[in-house]
Amino acid sequence: MAAPLFCAIDFGTSNSAVAVPDDTGGMRLVELEPGQRTMPTAVFYFTEGAHDADGPPRAFGRAAVAAYVEGHDGRLMRSMKSILGSSLIDQTTDVGGGRGAKYSDIVAGYLKRLRRLAGNPERVVLGRPVFFVDGEPERDAAAQAQLEACAHAVGFTEVQFQFEPIAAAFDFEQQAIRQGKGEQRVLVADIGGGTSDFSVVRVGPERVQRLERREDILASHGVHIAGTDFDRHIELAGVLQAFGYRATGPSGRELPSGLYFDLATWHLINSCYAPLRVAEWRGMKSWFSDVRQHARLMTVLEERLGHELAARAEGAKIAIAGGADTTVDLNHIERGLVLPLSEQTAVDALRADLDRIIATAHETVTLAGLKPEQIDALYFTGGSTGLRLLVDGMAAGFPQAARVTGDRFASVATGLGLHAHRVFTA
Numbered sequence: 001m002a003a004p005l006f007c008a009i010d011f012g013t014s015n016s017a018v019a020v021p022d023d024t025g026g027m028r029l030v031e032l033e034p035g036q037r038t039m040p041t042a043v044f045y046f047t048e049g050a051h052d053a054d055g056p057p058r059a060f061g062r063a064a065v066a067a068y069v070e071g072h073d074g075r076l077m078r079s080m081k082s083i084l085g086s087s088l089i090d091q092t093t094d095v096g097g098g099r100g101a102k103y104s105d106i107v108a109g110y111l112k113r114l115r116r117l118a119g120n121p122e123r124v125v126l127g128r129p130v131f132f133v134d135g136e137p138e139r140d141a142a143a144q145a146q147l148e149a150c151a152h153a154v155g156f157t158e159v160q161f162q163f164e165p166i167a168a169a170f171d172f173e174q175q176a177i178r179q180g181k182g183e184q185r186v187l188v189a190d191i192g193g194g195t196s197d198f199s200v201v202r203v204g205p206e207r208v209q210r211l212e213r214r215e216d217i218l219a220s221h222g223v224h225i226a227g228t229d230f231d232r233h234i235e236l237a238g239v240l241q242a243f244g245y246r247a248t249g250p251s252g253r254e255l256p257s258g259l260y261f262d263l264a265t266w267h268l269i270n271s272c273y274a275p276l277r278v279a280e281w282r283g284m285k286s287w288f289s290d291v292r293q294h295a296r297l298m299t300v301l302e303e304r305l306g307h308e309l310a311a312r313a314e315g316a317k318i319a320i321a322g323g324a325d326t327t328v329d330l331n332h333i334e335r336g337l338v339l340p341l342s343e344q345t346a347v348d349a350l351r352a353d354l355d356r357i358i359a360t361a362h363e364t365v366t367l368a369g370l371k372p373e374q375i376d377a378l379y380f381t382g383g384s385t386g387l388r389l390l391v392d393g394m395a396a397g398f399p400q401a402a403r404v405t406g407d408r409f410a411s412v413a414t415g416l417g418l419h420a421h422r423v424f425t426a
Helices: 061-069 103-117 137-153 164-178 227-238 258-263 266-273 275-282 291-302 306-320 343-367 388-395 411-424
Strands: 006-010 015-021 027-029 042-046 058-060 074-078 092-096 099-102 123-128 158-163 184-191 196-203 217-223 326-329 338-341 377-381 402-405
Touching (some): 006 411, 027 411, 042 061, 058 061, 061 074, 074 266, 099 103, 103 137, 123 164, 123 411, 164 196, 196 343, 217 343, 227 258, 258 266, 258 306, 266 275, 275 291, 306 326, 306 338, 343 388, 388 402
Parallel strands (some): 123 158, 184 377, 377 402
Antiparallel strands (some): 042 058, 326 338
């Protein structure tokens, strides 16, 4: 079977997807793992094993997460997209077994896996957020350049970009046309793991065949707040307080918070295991009024359970997404330790982020020169749109707009595929 000429890749903070041409002249999503059209954006570097033609011994996607959960020696890397635009991209990080890997090589290695699963095409449309970095155009441009360099490094000869929320608008347009809808102005809310992106796009049957859609893109805007921020705030508010976060010691002073912030941030968790840092906190037992909190914290640091703790917080977020209270089982850290997490605690922890995201949606409409009542439809996509608090809060500001939910994990990839087909077959 001949290799496809092109593909589209949604390289997401939490999950990724790929679209390639199908036999009917359209596009289809690639099965990246058995029965799955999306794959977690995760890489696990094994401590043991020999290099092969593809590089160090690694697992990708669900296999990477499983390797970590099963306790294999090595390092799990997630949220690699958040590194783009930062100075970390050229730095080397410890991946276990005395090995190091540049962050750029970690990103490239994951893209290489996606390219191979797509059949090794040479041309690609890559999705990108409206802003990789908020308010810093130079760093934002650097982030796109870094991602493009990684794509070229794994064999793509032609790389084009499309904003992720605009791609989602193309997916919405296809659905609307099939339903017999006419021209509409849609506000796309693409809220994933790393960014919340919005676009106001004019769609309809008279416009769908146009290769150049610039005049239909009325506004695009975004903010670097999304699912991983939700996870961090929930971990800090609902989990890490049992480990001493915001606790007051015998001296009456609050414990230093830097370690706790790092424990709640995926790509910084490994920095908490540095021997000097562990030794420092081991010697701070007298700083804790509740020595059980110190013991729990040392268990996390000495047994390297930070990623597991973050995963439990993410699971709690998912559990309360529909509006129910839940619990966080930490029996593996301390026998019988189960923490309650109420929806109200989550609301309080996320309120500032939710308000900022909703405000950004309204700012996007204003940038388009429209009023809320002039928006015909809201199209929700991205993993974090499963959070009822967020979707309901946003929809309340556009009461006249139809509320449409796309495939939370595949709408962007589908739309990128539509765009890639138009660009590369024009």
